[in-house]
Amino acid sequence: MKATQxxxxxxxxxPADAEVVSHKLMMRAGMIKRLGAGIYNYMPMGLRVIRKVEGIIREEMNRAGAVELLMPVVQPAELWQETGRFDKMGPELLRVKDRHGRDFIIQPTSEEVVTDIARLELRSxxxxxxxxxxxQTKFRDERRPRFGVMRGREFTMKDAxxxxxDVESAGRSYENxxxxxxxIFDRLGLEYRAVAADTGAIGGDRSxxxxxxxxxGEDAIVYCPDSDYAANIELAEALPLLASRAAAGQALAxxxxxxxxTCEDVAALLGLPLSQTVKSxxxxxxxxxxxxxxxxTQVWLLLVRGDHELNEVKAGKIEGLKGGFRFATVGEIDAHFGCKPGYLGPIGLKQPVKIVADRTVAQMADFVCGANEADFHFTGANWGRDLPEPDLVADIRNVVAGDPSPDGKGQLAIQRGIEVGHVFYLGTKYSAAMNATFLDETGKPKPFEMGCYGIGVTRILGAAIEQNHDERGIIWPDAIAPFTVxxxxxxxxxSDEVKAAAQQLYEQLQALGVDVLLDDRGERPGAxxxxxxxxxxxxxxxxxxRGxxxxxxxxQGRRDAEATKLALADVVAHLQARLKA
Amino acid sequence: MKATQxxxxxxxxxPADAEVVSHKLMMRAGMIKRLGAGIYNYMPMGLRVIRKVEGIIREEMNRAGAVELLMPVVQPAELWQETGRFDKMGPELLRVKDRHGRDFIIQPTSEEVVTDIARLELRSxxxxxxxxxxxQTKFRDERRPRFGVMRGREFTMKDAxxxxxDVESAGRSYENxxxxxxxIFDRLGLEYRAVAADTGAIGGDRSxxxxxxxxxGEDAIVYCPDSDYAANIELAEALPLLASRAAAGQALAxxxxxxxxTCEDVAALLGLPLSQTVKSxxxxxxxxxxxxxxxxTQVWLLLVRGDHELNEVKAGKIEGLKGGFRFATVGEIDAHFGCKPGYLGPIGLKQPVKIVADRTVAQMADFVCGANEADFHFTGANWGRDLPEPDLVADIRNVVAGDPSPDGKGQLAIQRGIEVGHVFYLGTKYSAAMNATFLDETGKPKPFEMGCYGIGVTRILGAAIEQNHDERGIIWPDAIAPFTVxxxxxxxxxSDEVKAAAQQLYEQLQALGVDVLLDDRGERPGAxxxxxxxxxxxxxxxxxxRGxxxxxxxxQGRRDAEATKLALADVVAHLQARLKA
Structure with missing residues (x-):
């Protein structure tokens, strides 16, 4: 391609509204152009990257035996009513009525439509x-679209x-x-990690x-440098940090x-380590x-150590909280604790509440907690002596760096990440709801075991830039750069000589299949x-x-500190070697 | 590709709702699957054809110097309000509100968005x-979607x-x-005709x-076999069929x-040729x-010869009718003609109406027309003698086969066609409405001269099949067949021998870049x-x-009456020769 063409x-x-580096650089580089909140034009330079990403995804999906089709953007509501998602999904599902007043949605994903295809087409x-x-183009009406293509409303997704x-075969499809x-992510040239994630109501370990x-990155991802353990923070198991509970050494005071x-302020005031305090x-x-x-209404008191954070996904797996929970109101707190937030604790409750202690809290002795009286805390609190044993002991906190790895093979580390893909075992969630069955060997109808597999195509551009940039701009991996050279x-x-040499090199590289750009705009070298x-x-x-x-x-490679002088005759071979590497 | 994969x-x-052959065959061949009225899943077999069509379009657009980008499906209403189309367009424009109650549309085309890009990006x-x-995916909420992909609601269009x-340069862009x-249409392997079309309010001859x-095909296209004249029926000029008006030979009766x-019935009753009658x-x-x-309210009487049809597009160009017209009501007709429809004519009006005669009608003598009295017609009517000369003489009829070609080079013929592409000079219609300007050589802002160029990607599938099929099914041109061989x-x-030979031939053709399908399903030959x-x-x-x-x-070529026996060793060369042809 010649630049003038x-x-x-x-x-x-x-622009001022660009908060993150990838958004800024994509705007500055002319890759995207804002049309509305979370809605972008993909400009020619950005579209080239998208097409390369799509090309790699397509090749590898086909190689894995998946078959490409194209499901519509505008989908009839009926199918979404069969699974209940038409009503259950919040305002992020864009709903629209056609000229006859019939309900449609702009697809955020296509589980319903593909399950409909399967029940009609896959009979045996x-x-x-x-x-x-x-x-295909997707739309999610995000409450607060931001970060350019990272959290847009309209975006391109590959969904399989x-x-x-049966479950066993579904496992093989998942692994495939x-x-x-x-x-795909190897070929895209990105540094990534596949981390175990929560399966929610589906259960099992296939997500x-x-x-x-x-x-x-917005997500915290947890891994063990000494093993292959990796999970997102929602899922990563926190083992108890104390092997057993020490005997009480202090009196309750x-x-x-x-x-x-706050626990931080209390620990500082009392001159105690934060790890001696308990958060309510x-x-x-x-x-x-x-x-x-x-x-x-049932009120619950969840206790984590002062230096730990509650993990709401884990809390949501506790019997009694599974059906959904909310944070208590100030009125409810006053009724049960007789105190305002900030000084709450498990000792001396006005009305009974269910007490859930994190595994580590359950092993603590002589701990500090709120006294259910404004401006007072207890010190030297001990389970069994000053208050009953908790109703439940569970893993309800986020892991922190240095925690023991759940596989017993070392200590956990934490990195930041950007989610660009998700593989998920769905079981029969959709097939059962939509009565999508096939006939098994005995001629009996059975619901399909399903999996779904998404990749955020346009989001990959943002993620690649967040990972690969410097003060001068973007540094694309070779495989997805808008132009390679x-x-x-x-x-x-x-200079006719410069013109001829540039044209010749351009043609040589094109003939070798290199995606080369000849800058024939006549700009000054600096620009x-x-x-x-x-x-x-x-x-x-x-x-x-002169050269x-x-x-x-x-x-000069984009990451090279300085340029390398090469004989004109050697430059093609040099580039070929660099592109292969 | 192997069939099992x-x-x-x-x-x-x-299915019963498929009315036309392309719809029937696409459904039967598993190319599309209906999801809702005018909304289809493009199944794997159909998507392969779409991708090949898109590939040819993309190559030729790039070769012509056009630059690809991607504009969103969901577009903010503001831009559409700037041009007035948000209000002017009927219910075929799908409108939607987001979670904040803001108006959006699902794009049917992208004039507004691209003009917005131009006014921001093209400054000089x-x-x-x-x-x-x-x-990109388009949506038009057709009142009566039908004929499969031919008149769907969601479809894929290439729009440039x-x-x-200036106008001169715009003319070169148009020609390009x-x-x-x-x-593109040559490479798609379709028999097509580029026909001049009406430019409506824009004017000029560039459509x-x-x-x-x-x-x-739904459209009538007019051409001259002896010249390169070609136009759609809306535009094709009808010359007067009579060089001059003959003298009156009969008395009015x-x-x-x-x-x-009806003119047909009257001519039959009177034993006169239909071409002697005039329709009101x-x-x-x-x-x-x-x-x-x-x-x-102004009432108009338009007169065409009994064997001709009114052309409403031509009528709409008459001064006075340009602003829009409707057919008169029975009440209005009675007030002006004192008669019910079926017996109307230009002689003896109760109230004055504007009379527009088609060019041919204006040259007629001794013609038959309604007498403005139920169950009576006049014969022997003559302009100037029995009634005044018409207020206006104009070309207001459709041409018919055998009419003289407007270029004077022979007689017109009429074919049926399916519109799959349209090139159109827009002038400054959108740029002026949206204040989209650039700075000219003197530093003054000037509105862009624009053109728009559409190709109905998915519609091409239907059109190709309407043109190329037989009783056994579809006959794809090589270039867009889902598989070539x-x-x-x-x-x-x-038979291990059959298996090995099939596999070897498959690999040989793949290595040559032929898009080959190996049917390894184990079906019986007939199936x-x-x-x-x-x-x-x-x-x-x-x-x-045995072979x-x-x-x-x-x-066997798909159009061959029977199979040809070939030596196994020659089949690759034979195929290569056929594919090149």
Missing amino acids: FFVSTLKEA YKQLPKNFYHI YSFDR MFQAYCQ HEFQVIAET KTPTPGKS LVLATDELNEHGEVVK AICPIGMDR MFADWELIGVPHRVVLSD LKEGQVEY | FFVSTLKEA YKQLPKNFYHI YSFDR MFQAYCQ HEFQVIAET KTPTPGKS LVLATDELNEHGEVVK AICPIGMDR MFADWELIGVPHRVVLSD LKEGQVEY
Whole structure:
């Protein structure tokens, strides 16, 4: 491609609403252009990257035996009513009525439609397993779209759906997709980690997120450097930090802690380690009658160590909290604790509450907790002596770096990541709801065992940039760069020699199948270099009159500190070697 | 591709709602699957065709210097309000509100968005001309979606938009796209015709439709076999059929024509040629005040020869009718003609109406027309003698086969066609409405001269099938067939020799880049042949144990009456020759 035949449009400054580096750089490099909140035009430069990402995904999905089709953007509500998602999903599901007043949705995913296809098309176990995928525009009406393509409303996703005859076969389909995803992210040239994730109501252990490692990532991912353990923070198991409970060493004492409503402040005031304090969190669960009216409310007290954080996903797995919970109101807290938040604790309750202690809290002795009286805490609290044993002991906290790995093979470390892919075993959730069955060997109808497998195509652009950039701009991996090589001729309009050499090199590289850009815009060298560094083209060759007089050109990789002088005759071989590496 | 790794799903019978052959065959061949009215899943077999069509379009658009980007499906209403289309467009524009109650539309085209991009990005005449295109999902909420992909609601369209500095340059951009479209439809392997079309309010002569020739087409296209004249019926000019008006030969006579309310019936009753009769059509135009209330109504009488049809597009170009017209009500007709429809005519009006005569009618003498009295017609009517000359003489009829070509080079012929592409000069319609300007050489802002260029990607599938099918199924042109060659081994499970030969041929063709399908499903020969004939694979090679014993295979082109025996060793060369042809 010659630059004058393409569309290059860079900005010196990013717009004010761009908060993260990938958003800023994509705007500055002319990859995207905002049309509305969370809605972007993919400009020519950005679309080239998208198409390369899609190409790699498509090749590997096909290689894995998945079959591509294309399901509509606008989908009839009826199917979404069969699974209940039309009503259950919140306002992030964009609903629309057609001219006849019929309900439709703009697809955020396609479980219902693909399950409908399967129940019509896959009639016998002989047709299984089958995996259908498409790469299609999606819409999710995010409450607060931001970060450019990282949390947009309209985006491109690859979503695949597998159909199997039984759980064992579904496991093989899952593993097959897991391996395909590893191939895909390897080929994209991204540093990533596949981490175990929560399976929610489906259960089982078949859910993995593919996370691109980036300091700016929204997700915390947990791994063990000494083993292959890796999970997202929602799932990563926290073992008790204390092997057993020590004997009580102190007497219970009510201590004034005026104005100190956080564990940090209390520990500092008392000169105790934060790990000696216990944090109290009050939840509530409502029992509803058939009219959706609350008939009974249960209040819960969850206890984690002062230096730990509550993990709401783990809390949500506790019997009694599974059906959904909320944080208690100030009124409920006052009724049960006789005290305002900040000084709450498990000792001396006004009304009974269910007490759930984190595994580590349950092993603590002589701990500090709120005294249920404003400006007072207890010190020297001990289970069994000062208060009954907790109603329940459970893993309800986030792990922290240094925690023991659940596989017993070392200590956990934590990285930040950006979720770009997800493989998930669905079981019969959708097939049962939609009565999607096949006939097994005995001629009996059985619901499909399903899996779903998503990759956020447009999000990958943001993640790749968050991981690969410097102060000058983007640094694309070779495989997904908008152009692999930029040829920058200096003074092309003045020098026939430069012009001829640039054209010849351009044609040579094109003939070798290299995706090369010839910058024939006639820009000054500084502006030209700044553009291609901002845009992130990974390889650059500079031709100048002076250099060519000595038969030389300059090569610079986007991550190289400085340029390398090469004989003009060697540059193609040099590039080929670099591109292979 | 091996059939077992793909998804082949054919039907013996088409569903009852499929009216046209392309819809029936696409359903039966498993190319599409209905999801809702006018909304289809593109199944794996159909998607392969779509991707090939898109690939050819993309290559030729890029070759013509157009630059690909991707504009969103969900677009903010604000831009559509700038041009007034948000309000002006009827219910075919799908409107939707997001969670905040803001208005959006699901794009039917992207003039507004691309013009917004241009006004932000194209600041100087030096950046012009520029042509942006995308291939994207569209939605039009058709009142009566039908004919499968031919008139669907959700469909894929390639739409391109050119931006030029002046009319002359816009003309070159238009011509460039016209030539690119010819390349595209040539490469698609379709028989087509580019016909001049109406430019409506824009004016000028730069609008062409690309019509795929098919007997079942909805459009009538007019051409001259002896010249390059071609236009759609809306535009094709009708010259007067009579060089000059003959002298009156008969006296005016009121003749009873009881119950004969059509020209056909009257001509038959009177034993006169239909071409001696004149048909009366009554239109009305309303003048509105600022509140949208009708303050004045003008009634019009349009006269065409009995064997001709009124052309409403031509009528709409008449001064006075340009602003829009409607057919008159029975009440209005009675007030002006004192008669019910069926016996109307231009002689003896109760109240004055504007009379517009078609060019041919204006030259007629001794003609037959309604007497404005039920069950009576006049014969021997003559302009100037029995009634005043018409207020206006204009071309207001459709041409018919045999009419003189407007270029004077022969007689017109009429074919049926399916519109699959349209190139259109827009002028400054959108750029002026949206204040989209660039700075010219003198530094003054000027609105862009624009053009738009659409191709109905998914519609091309339907059009190709309407043109290319037989009683056994679809006959795809090589370039867009889902597979170019089908290898059908007979008894592959019983014969290692058949299996090995099929596999070897498959690999040989793959290595040559041929898009080959190996049918390894183990179906009986009849079922296998029927499937690939229905699906429309253009080339088939059959391997059998018996044939291989003699070193022979059978080749059959999809249009060949019978199979040709070939030496196994020659089949690759034979296929290569056929594919090149």
